[in-house]
Amino acid sequence: MEKFIRDNVHGEIYFEDKVFSELIDTDEFQRLRRIIQLGGGQFVFPSANHTRFSHCIGVYHVICKFLENEIINKNISAKDKKILKIAGLLHDVGHGPFSHTFELISAVSHEQYTVEIIRGNTQINKVLINNGINPKEVVSVIEGKHKNKIVNFLVSSQLDADRLDYLLRDSKGAGVNYSKPDIDWIIRNARIYEGQIVFTNKAINAIENFLLGRYHMFKQVYEHKISIAFDNTFKMWFKRLKDLYIDKYQFRASKTIEIFKEVFENKIMPLEKYTNLDDYTMFEIFKVLRDEDDIILKDLSNRLINRKLLKVSSDLSRETIEKMKTEFQGDSKYYFDIATIRDISIYKRSSEKKDENIYILNKDKLTNIKDLSEIINVDWNNKIKKIYIFPMYNVE
Incomplete structure (x- = not known):
């Protein structure tokens, strides 16, 4: 089975397995067509009416692009690649009306609802089981608990497929130029070191641009x-x-x-x-x-x-x-x-529980990007x- 979706951000997005089309066709996933990505942002930027539906498909695509990097590809099993793509596709399926806005009144986060939709009595759960996919494995990726750290990084980190897509998509939708991350260059310079994704020093400027872009998007769009x-x-x-x-x-x-x-x-x-x-x-x-x-x-x-x-x-x-x-x-x-x-921090060092640091590999030496970048080391104060x-x- 082959299926293509034309996307205004990434161009053609390719699906090589029927499980992806079946997941997209479920009622729970189709609901995302009716949830605006930026919530109240639609009242600021008239063209910012893109949805969680298009974003989830975009995240799937960015993950596929990461897997085109041969170094990353050979460090993930065939089974885990499919689990990873499914997790990227479904990562936001639990969002409520107006995206994050609904969480102001709900005692349950959208991440929790995402997990419940994947594990519960839903069409998505049935599609996964009918295609031989264990829903618990998909949930493990979304919760950042998969045994392969590389898989976790691509779905949930400071430089994951989610952020790369939403920054590019939201910037385009809002009609602003604050954030256009160089996805191809960042991916091309990704490497594996001691079981985790790191980047060569050639990617430092591209990563700085990505982090600054996110900072400006929060200031000018998300916190408008x-x-x-x-x-x-x-x-x-x-x-x-x-x-x-x-x-x-x-x-x-x-x-x-x-x-x-x-x-x-x-x-x-x-x-x-x-x-x-x-x-x-x-x-x-x-x-x-x-x-x-x-x-x-x-x-x-x-x-x-x-x-x-x-x-x-x-x-x-x-x-x-x-x-x-x-x-x-x-x-x-x-x-x-x-x-x-x-105030949003442009970059944060990870906690002991979860390592989300961005590492740069230079001559077999691993260094936190914060220790190499003058921009990231600026005191942003993080005031309330x-x-x-x-x-x-x-x-x-």
Whole structure:
């Protein structure tokens, strides 16, 4: 079996085994078509409407490119290569609506849901078993616990296939030029040393460019004030929804509210419910709840639908915010908040539990790239800053 997908980032993406097509055709994977990669970023960059679906396929492709490196290829068994590709394809299948935004209200991370989808009573699980693939082995890669460190590195590290794809894809989708990692050069200069992936000194500049690109993408795209505003408006919307549920408010749309019952009660949302949720579902829920009698829920739902989001600023004083609260006509606890954002580190040394360092091999000597790069060694401070959340107009 041969199958090609045309991708606007990588060009033609090739699938040589039917298991990949069967996985893509499952309901759980097709759901990713309806989950925007950048969540609230779509309200900043009009063309940033690419999905987790295209990203997952892109990660699969980058892994395939790594396997074209003969040194890497011969250090992974045929069986583990297939497991690795499947793990790359499925690594984000557990994302909820609006990608990371949904995790603000969920007690379970998207990584946990990914594992549950692969192991649970799902179409993906059945496809794997029917093709002789042990779902537990796929999970071991996603959790970074596979016996082959090379396999783990390619799916989860500071320089993995996931980051290489999303930086390139998000940059293109947002229409910015902050991050265009030289994937081919980085892969060409990858080597194996003592059972792990390292890079030759020829790749230092390309890796620095990759790390700087990621840093700038966080500053200018992922942490854009409108994206933060969407996240916090969504959080406030859910806070009001949950409070009404706890107060036994009589919702007109009682069936809609039933969707979130477990989340309201700080329990785990069942998999069959979770996999029915996507961005489309949430926007329909916003529309339905806009017709409720509660004025705050109506208002916050309308703000999410029509991009009349709460505002964010790190420049206002506490006194200014308190004055705005006293003048605000409405319940301030659903409209004012303080969020904290930690400045992203351009590079971090790995913990003892998991070695994610990027190593450079030069004349048989292995060195952490941080000890060779002047750029990476700049003191980026990694400060935590407060951001005030507030409305620009009263409840309508």
